[in-house]
Amino acid sequence: MSTSFIRILAEEVTTLQAQFPHLAERLGRARTLLETGRMFVEDSGTEAMVTSKDGTQCWHVNGNCDCPASLHRREACYHRLAFRIYEKVVERLAHEEECYTLNLAPNVAPPTIRPEWLVQVQGRPFIRFEGLLELAHARGLVSLETVIVQANEAMAIAQCTAVFSDGRRFTDIGDATEKNVAKHLSPHFIRMAATRASARCLRRALNISACSVEELSGEEVGHE
Numbered sequence: 001m002s003t004s005f006i007r008i009l010a011e012e013v014t015t016l017q018a019q020f021p022h023l024a025e026r027l028g029r030a031r032t033l034l035e036t037g038r039m040f041v042e043d044s045g046t047e048a049m050v051t052s053k054d055g056t057q058c059w060h061v062n063g064n065c066d067c068p069a070s071l072h073r074r075e076a077c078y079h080r081l082a083f084r085i086y087e088k089v090v091e092r093l094a095h096e097e098e099c100y101t102l103n104l105a106p107n108v109a110p111p112t113i114r115p116e117w118l119v120q121v122q123g124r125p126f127i128r129f130e131g132l133l134e135l136a137h138a139r140g141l142v143s144l145e146t147v148i149v150q151a152n153e154a155m156a157i158a159q160c161t162a163v164f165s166d167g168r169r170f171t172d173i174g175d176a177t178e179k180n181v182a183k184h185l186s187p188h189f190i191r192m193a194a195t196r197a198s199a200r201c202l203r204r205a206l207n208i209s210a211c212s213v214e215e216l217s218g219e220e221v222g223h224e
């Protein structure tokens with residue numbers, strides 16, 4: 001099993017678990033099933049065989065599943081979930097390989113920045129976070145995750161990771177204190193650290209050197 005398969009599988013399952021918390025446990029079992037190679041997909045791609053953990057039993061999965069759990073419940077057993085996830089992962093894997101092949105010809109257009117995304121502050125151009133986000137989506141942003149690394153009354157530090165559909169991954173950090181954000185935002189400086197981390201991360205990903213408005217300190221922004 002390729003490392004890309006394992007990575008995409010983890011991403012898909014994590015996303016689904018966040019979307020459907022009531023299925024989290026079953027999705028986790030589906031992931032283990034796939035990771036341990038207990039699902040054998042037929043060449044047709046429309047059905048699969050699943051073996052039990054101890055290898056003594058075997059079930060047949062297509063739209064349905066003939067395992068005991070399926071007989072008692074209408075909702076999908078984890079074998080069926082695993083099959084659906086498998087299809088999704090394979091589809092993404094094929095797409096990534098396609099992107100990778102295309103990327104061999106370096107033909108990446110420079111980012112197009114719309115005028116409404118730019119703000120002049122003391123004569124210098126700054127980009128708005130919403131512009132960065134929109135550009136990133138246009139470039140295939142699939143996830144943007146920010147975590148607070150450290151926070152106390154004085155200062156907050158956040159780290160952001162952006163992942164694109166071609167597998168590229170960027171990370172950066174941002175910090176904020178009550179004093180270095182605009183006055184009306186000072187009660188929200190922790191959130192501001194997260195926004196700054198995201199902005200820096202997206203700028204890195206998009207290769208934009210102009211700072212974002214959100215990275216400015218209070219005095220620079222003035223009384224906007």
Ligand SMILES: [Zn+2]
Nearest residue numbers: 065067077079
């Ligand atoms: Zn089943």
